[in-house]
Amino acid sequence: MGIPISWGTTKSLLLFFGPMLLPKAIGYYRTLRAGPAAQGLRIRPVSPQVARTLYVLAITVLIYLVISFPFFAPENLFVRTQSRLQIPTDVLFTRLTSLRPGxxxxxxxxxxxxxxxxxxxxLLYLQFGPDVLADCPFCNSDDPRSYFYYAFPALLAPHLLNLVVLSASTSDWLSGREGPRWRTTVVMASSLIAALDVYLVHSYNYQANSRATRLVDLDMHYxxxxxxxxxxxxxxxAAFAALLYLSATNRAFAAPPDPAERVEAATRALLLTKSKVNAVGIIKNTSIRDEDLRRRVEAYWTHEGRLMREVMEEREVIEGVNDALENRINIDAISRDAESYATNMLPRAQEDAQVAGQQVVG
Structure with a gap:
């Protein structure tokens, strides 16, 4: 029998431990959120393999929740007939007969x-259910453990079935490289729940129901x-699906790529940057070597320079520029914007090269 904890005690514990635990929880959450960014990893969409695994897990979660409804549970004779535990057998089944078809x-x-x-x-019926009591060929009430031995395979069956589902969900062919990293975790969690389930059924004090004189006082353990x-x-x-989603999208629990993948990514980034630089060089060489293109370029810049000089020499433009420089324009901000623009002329190539360089150094 557990010791009841009042709401006042709960509030006192929260007030005492809250100021200590809440900042730690917030700090852990921020560290968890900033982890992928600190490792140079970007948020990415869910891959088709992980999406298939999430669909499978969602279906299993829905099935388990539906199965938990009382409508799908085996019939309870005492609930069906609204009878107390000590009711005579003939009276109990007379009531049940009136509820059966025909x-x-x-x-x-x-x-x-x-x-x-x-x-x-x-009492054993309330502990192990109708199937075990009716189908066990060697069980008898003088040896209550015999019912547990017979119920043990059926007790482990849903856990083993779910373990098969989780094993398939953490395999390479279904979830790709994201699933296997969680296999040990989900297997340990499933084993722990199975062991706890067996322990609760085995250690249940079924004799406690013998003191119940009303139907509402019965503990329908099964x-x-x-x-x-x-x-x-x-x-x-559901927890495994959440972990898989967070790790697969690099939102949390992101694992950095292995050294081989880092070298490959750095090589691809460098080759991409080299190809872009070569393309710019080819375009420039072509425009310089071709006489007609060279004349057009020179004529464009000659015309552009003359046009800008003429515009800047007009009185209205000079006054407007002076007024803007004195009152409206922040030169430092313009300088920063110009520097940022010059730095980001090839943003993706430069960023890839920086990330690749960091990965190679790391």
Missing amino acids: NILTDADQVLRAKFVNLESR WDMRAYRAIALALVN
Whole structure:
């Protein structure tokens, strides 16, 4: 039995630990957000492989959430008949008969009726569910552990199935190079949840229900654990999908490329810059070597120089320039803009070359 914690105690703990933990959480979040930028990595779109993996995980999360609804759970005889645990067996199944089509009990109902020979069987029914109580060929209420042994494979089945889904989602052929880095994490999380599930079912004190005299006081352990199990698997898959999305788009948990990829990226950037410089040189050489083009260039710049001199010599232009220089224009800002423009004449090539140089040095 856990110790209840009042709202006043909770507020006191928050007021005491909040000022210490909140700045650390904010700092960790900012570091996490700035990590990719500090490593020279850009935010990128989701690749087709990662998108397929996210679709698969979204479908599994939706399936688990739907399965957790009570509508899809096995029937609970006590809830269906609104009966307390100590109700006589004949009365319980008489009520159930009136709810069945044609007032006829099914074969499973007949098996459960034969199993409900004592209170112990009903308590085990609430712990392991109707299928285990009805189908186990070697179980008996004198040995409660026998029901756990029979239920153990069915208990692990959803965890193993989800582990197969996560293993496929973290494989190279489905998620590319982003998925395998999370394989160890998701396997450990899935194993931990499976172990916790088995422990909770095995250590459950089913005898506590024997003191319940009303239906609302019963702990429907099997049905509650079934819902919690599905929700836990959905949360694991949703968390993995979020981690995969953040790492695949370099928003967080971004891993820098390995040295081979860095050298290859630097080589491509240098080749691209060299090709652009060569293209500019070819254009310049062509314009200079061709006599007609050379005359046109010289005529253009001669005309441009004469035209600008004539414009700048007009009285209105001189007065406007002087007035702008004195009152309106920030020369320092113009100088910075001119320097920025000159620096960014080939922005992408220059940026690629700088990133490549940093990666090579690193």
